[in-house]
Amino acid sequence: MLNKSLVNSLKQIVGSENVVTGRIPLFTYSYDASQFPGRPDVVVFPTTTEMVCALFHFAAEQGLNVTPRGAGTCLSGGAVASEGGIVISMNKMNRIIDINQVNRTVLVEAGVINKSIQAAAEPFGLMFAPDPASLNVSTIGGNIAENAGGIRGVKYGCTKDHVLGLEVVIPSGEVVKTGQLLSISESQIDLSYFLCGSEGTLGIVTKALLALTPINPEVVTMTAVFNDLGDAGDCVAEIIARGVTPTTMEIMDNTLIKAVEDYAKLGLPKDAEALLLLEVDGFSSELESQVPSIIEAFRKNRAKNYSIAGNEQERQALWKARRSANGALGKLKPSMVVQDVVVPRDRLAAMLRNVSALAKRYGIIIAQLAHAGDGNLHPHLLYDHRVPQEAEVIEHVCDEIFKEALAQGGTLSGEHGIGLEKVKYMPLAFSQESISYMKQLKHAFDPESHFNPGKLLP
Amino acid sequence: MLNKSLVNSLKQIVGSENVVTGRIPLFTYSYDASQFPGRPDVVVFPTTTEMVCALFHFAAEQGLNVTPRGAGTCLSGGAVASEGGIVISMNKMNRIIDINQVNRTVLVEAGVINKSIQAAAEPFGLMFAPDPASLNVSTIGGNIAENAGGIRGVKYGCTKDHVLGLEVVIPSGEVVKTGQLLSISESQIDLSYFLCGSEGTLGIVTKALLALTPINPEVVTMTAVFNDLGDAGDCVAEIIARGVTPTTMEIMDNTLIKAVEDYAKLGLPKDAEALLLLEVDGFSSELESQVPSIIEAFRKNRAKNYSIAGNEQERQALWKARRSANGALGKLKPSMVVQDVVVPRDRLAAMLRNVSALAKRYGIIIAQLAHAGDGNLHPHLLYDHRVPQEAEVIEHVCDEIFKEALAQGGTLSGEHGIGLEKVKYMPLAFSQESISYMKQLKHAFDPESHFNPGKLLP
Numbered sequence: 075m076l077n078k079s080l081v082n083s084l085k086q087i088v089g090s091e092n093v094v095t096g097r098i099p100l101f102t103y104s105y106d107a108s109q110f111p112g113r114p115d116v117v118v119f120p121t122t123t124e125m126v127c128a129l130f131h132f133a134a135e136q137g138l139n140v141t142p143r144g145a146g147t148c149l150s151g152g153a154v155a156s157e158g159g160i161v162i163s164m165n166k167m168n169r170i171i172d173i174n175q176v177n178r179t180v181l182v183e184a185g186v187i188n189k190s191i192q193a194a195a196e197p198f199g200l201m202f203a204p205d206p207a208s209l210n211v212s213t214i215g216g217n218i219a220e221n222a223g224g225i226r227g228v229k230y231g232c233t234k235d236h237v238l239g240l241e242v243v244i245p246s247g248e249v250v251k252t253g254q255l256l257s258i259s260e261s262q263i264d265l266s267y268f269l270c271g272s273e274g275t276l277g278i279v280t281k282a283l284l285a286l287t288p289i290n291p292e293v294v295t296m297t298a299v300f301n302d303l304g305d306a307g308d309c310v311a312e313i314i315a316r317g318v319t320p321t322t323m324e325i326m327d328n329t330l331i332k333a334v335e336d337y338a339k340l341g342l343p344k345d346a347e348a349l350l351l352l353e354v355d356g357f358s359s360e361l362e363s364q365v366p367s368i369i370e371a372f373r374k375n376r377a378k379n380y381s382i383a384g385n386e387q388e389r390q391a392l393w394k395a396r397r398s399a400n401g402a403l404g405k406l407k408p409s410m411v412v413q414d415v416v417v418p419r420d421r422l423a424a425m426l427r428n429v430s431a432l433a434k435r436y437g438i439i440i441a442q443l444a445h446a447g448d449g450n451l452h453p454h455l456l457y458d459h460r461v462p463q464e465a466e467v468i469e470h471v472c473d474e475i476f477k478e479a480l481a482q483g484g485t486l487s488g489e490h491g492i493g494l495e496k497v498k499y500m501p502l503a504f505s506q507e508s509i510s511y512m513k514q515l516k517h518a519f520d521p522e523s524h525f526n527p528g529k530l531l532p
Numbered sequence: 533m534l535n536k537s538l539v540n541s542l543k544q545i546v547g548s549e550n551v552v553t554g555r556i557p558l559f560t561y562s563y564d565a566s567q568f569p570g571r572p573d574v575v576v577f578p579t580t581t582e583m584v585c586a587l588f589h590f591a592a593e594q595g596l597n598v599t600p601r602g603a604g605t606c607l608s609g610g611a612v613a614s615e616g617g618i619v620i621s622m623n624k625m626n627r628i629i630d631i632n633q634v635n636r637t638v639l640v641e642a643g644v645i646n647k648s649i650q651a652a653a654e655p656f657g658l659m660f661a662p663d664p665a666s667l668n669v670s671t672i673g674g675n676i677a678e679n680a681g682g683i684r685g686v687k688y689g690c691t692k693d694h695v696l697g698l699e700v701v702i703p704s705g706e707v708v709k710t711g712q713l714l715s716i717s718e719s720q721i722d723l724s725y726f727l728c729g730s731e732g733t734l735g736i737v738t739k740a741l742l743a744l745t746p747i748n749p750e751v752v753t754m755t756a757v758f759n760d761l762g763d764a765g766d767c768v769a770e771i772i773a774r775g776v777t778p779t780t781m782e783i784m785d786n787t788l789i790k791a792v793e794d795y796a797k798l799g800l801p802k803d804a805e806a807l808l809l810l811e812v813d814g815f816s817s818e819l820e821s822q823v824p825s826i827i828e829a830f831r832k833n834r835a836k837n838y839s840i841a842g843n844e845q846e847r848q849a850l851w852k853a854r855r856s857a858n859g860a861l862g863k864l865k866p867s868m869v870v871q872d873v874v875v876p877r878d879r880l881a882a883m884l885r886n887v888s889a890l891a892k893r894y895g896i897i898i899a900q901l902a903h904a905g906d907g908n909l910h911p912h913l914l915y916d917h918r919v920p921q922e923a924e925v926i927e928h929v930c931d932e933i934f935k936e937a938l939a940q941g942g943t944l945s946g947e948h949g950i951g952l953e954k955v956k957y958m959p960l961a962f963s964q965e966s967i968s969y970m971k972q973l974k975h976a977f978d979p980e981s982h983f984n985p986g987k988l989l990p
Contacts, residue, residue: 175773176773176877244969250969252966265969311634314635357817359816362817419634419635505708508708511976518976
């Protein structure tokens with residue numbers, strides 16, 4: 075905890091109502107959605123960009139670490155002050171400043187919740203395409219910092235594909251504007267993309283200009299049941315090879331199907347080895363041409379059967395299976411690690427099979443859920459944290475999963491970030507030269523390494 | 533020119549058949565498509581990434597400047613050795629290494645011509661979306677360095693939106709792999725986007741993994757004629773606001789229409805103030821829903837008349853008008869500067885009108901062609917370079933165009949780059965803080981400033 079005079083200085087910058095101290099209140103800000111706690115010395119809530127600048131100058135003078143925080147939904151430890159210092163919560167910078175139908179843009183402050191952007195865009199027939207599972211609570215600042223994806227990612231890309239420009243306060247306390255927030259720009263060294271996915275290590279995004287996307291008029295939701303998990307993976311690859319780009323392709327494995335069915339009683343086939351949940355959006359003739367092609371891919375890859383949602387109610391029932399995953403798994407074991415690796419689409423079947431084999435070999439429960447269209451796997455590893463041996467095995471299996479993903483030509487993280495969780499694996503994925511250049515670039519922004527220290531870069 | 537021993541060292545690195553010296557041969561490499569000449573001391577043609585590394589080490593030892601070059605179609609001087617030194621031509625690294633239908637990717641060396649990528653992708657029903665006017669000759673390395681756009685940009689984005697990963701040799705001679713070339717990655721500090729548009733100032737791209745896009749089955753090509761240039765601009769804005777995203781929206785002004793008609797005799801209306809050439813691609817019901825909406829926008833914005841191409845022959849005739857622009861204008865005056873500025877779409881009408889007013893005020897010929905859907909204007913300024921006063925006026929008018937674009941919330945360059953041409957205007961567009969950070973990042977890569985010196989950064 076900071077001494078009283080430092081806290082008073084912070085109160086002068088952001089107002090006393092925007093400074094949180096004290097053991098109990100700070101406890102709330104000592105966690106994100108990862109396994110890594112970290113208690114800050116103080117939490118502040120700036121309400122303007124100028125306050126953020128002043129906070130950075132103050133932190134630099136005092137040699138204090140700075141950890142940016144949005145809604146705290148980060149799964150890799152990005153939002154926790156693992157080395158103490160100031161947590162700057164962006165939650166009170168939550169204005170939607172402007173929405174422009176002609177430019178198809180929305181200008182927001184960093185603390186705006188993803189869902190609020192969707193709600194603001196919808197009356198114009200537009201959406202903000204990135205839709206992470208956390209969208210009801212997570213902030214756009216956090217989405218940008220982690221370059222969040224979502225179930226629509228296979229068709230619409232991830233956050234960086236929809237960021238047109240940023241206002242960023244860099245560690246020196248200067249305000250840098252990038253991309254179209256500076257102006258409409260396709261050329262020049264554009265720092266926007268570079269900052270997306272930098273996990274709060276290069277400064278704090280204060281404003282973002284985001285691209286909005288027209289909402290397609292029609293949706294078809296389908297499911298297919300497979301006797302083999304790899305077949306489901308191959309089916310996803312074949313659908314893409316056929317030139318079809320579904321909005322969503324999610325695979326659930328047998329462990330997950332059984333858990334969800336026991337929990338939510340949706341009539342899922344508990345004997346199925348895999349369920350592929352797929353959605354295509356577009357105009358009627360597009361869907362009319364794509365649906366038969368998808369069904370052909372189901373058949374060719376030995377789907378046992380398939381169904382198409384006949385109406386919105388049936389569609390919601392199918393999605394309920396997907397959304398029930400976390401709740402259902404919580405009933406099996408008290409602790410869970412949600413992993414996040416990516417492989418090229420043509421290695422999906424092999425990776426799904428190999429993760430299943432790992433579960434068998436180590437005698438643990440792994441429920442597999444995958445944003446399969448992106449090659450993004452989320453193995454859910456279940457265990458009991460009160461049993462030390464179990465926690466230890468889980469760590470081993472995570473190691474094996476990372477190594478396997480890299481061996482398949484994949485990478486460490488799809489959308490949850492490196493954070494504290496995977497920083498030790500960075501040298502497995504990146505060459506010494508690449509890490510050294512990332513570090514040089516980090517150094518250009520943050521020579522004292524006070525910004526989100528310990529995260530992302532080893 | 534380099535002395536014999538240095539030339540011999542270069543021959544040892546790349547082979548004697550891959551070194552060009554001598555006044556006359558070097559003359560060929562002293563120009564790009566801009567107004568800025570610059571004679572290199574030597575041109576080398578590496579055929580492997582290892583040779584590029586060795587060339588960089590050699591250049592560093594000798595303190596020689598390095599200028600990367602593709603096909604030399606750069607419009608802003610990016611490919612000329614304005615301060616001498618070595619030109620590294622990537623033309624002989626021109627292999628298409630792998631094309632993958634499941635991953636929808638193509639892995640190419642930097643010297644591959646854009647058109648060759650299109651040709652390789654087409655049998656799979658895929659395309660490489662960026663289609664700069666130079667696509668028949670320009671290389672993917674140049675497209676990446678300048679972040680090239682093209683007429684499909686309004687729907688499909690520019691080069692950076694389709695680069696998944698890069699192999700880059702940085703000035704230290706080290707090979708850095710970024711993005712998916714490293715592995716499939718949505719997270720991490722991704723240098724790919726940062727390098728797109730960096731104009732060869734941060735190193736040389738040797739390989740690129742590019743995203744391919746399914747080709748839509750149907751196209752509708754339309755033209756509309758307007759009595760007022762601004763109305764055409766407003767029409768473009770309204771089409772976007774209606775939720776329609778055409779593949780292409782090109783505006784030609786009266787000066788250009790008359791020049792093209794006199795030159796190519798296509799039956800264009802010489803009394804029209806503006807012609808909007810528009811294409812939508814998709815599936816039939818999508819086009820069936822969008823075409824009436826577009827026609828409604830034509831009517832609302834006072835289009836005099838419109839037409840729809842009935843078949844491929846009629847379609848090609850309409851495109852011939854667009855493609856004839858440069859040839860037609862060449863008949864009016866011996867010299868031409870093609871400008872390249874961007875404004876937000878809702879400022880398009882104002883910008884088009886203001887550029888016309890500038891032509892009148894200065895008594896010069898400006899033919900306006902615009903990738904209007906992107907807000908990207910290409911005013912063609914015609915003059916006679918043998919008349920010093922004319923050249924001087926053109927420079928003044930360019931100044932005014934840049935200032936006007938910035939005043940409209942736009943920027944200096946859409947797709948031609950900053951290069952030598954616009955480097956002096958950078959402080960008008962970017963704050964001191966932003967330029968200073970671009971310079972720090974440049975310094976992290978190229979501490980000696982030997983890479984494409986004098987370009988992009990003031």
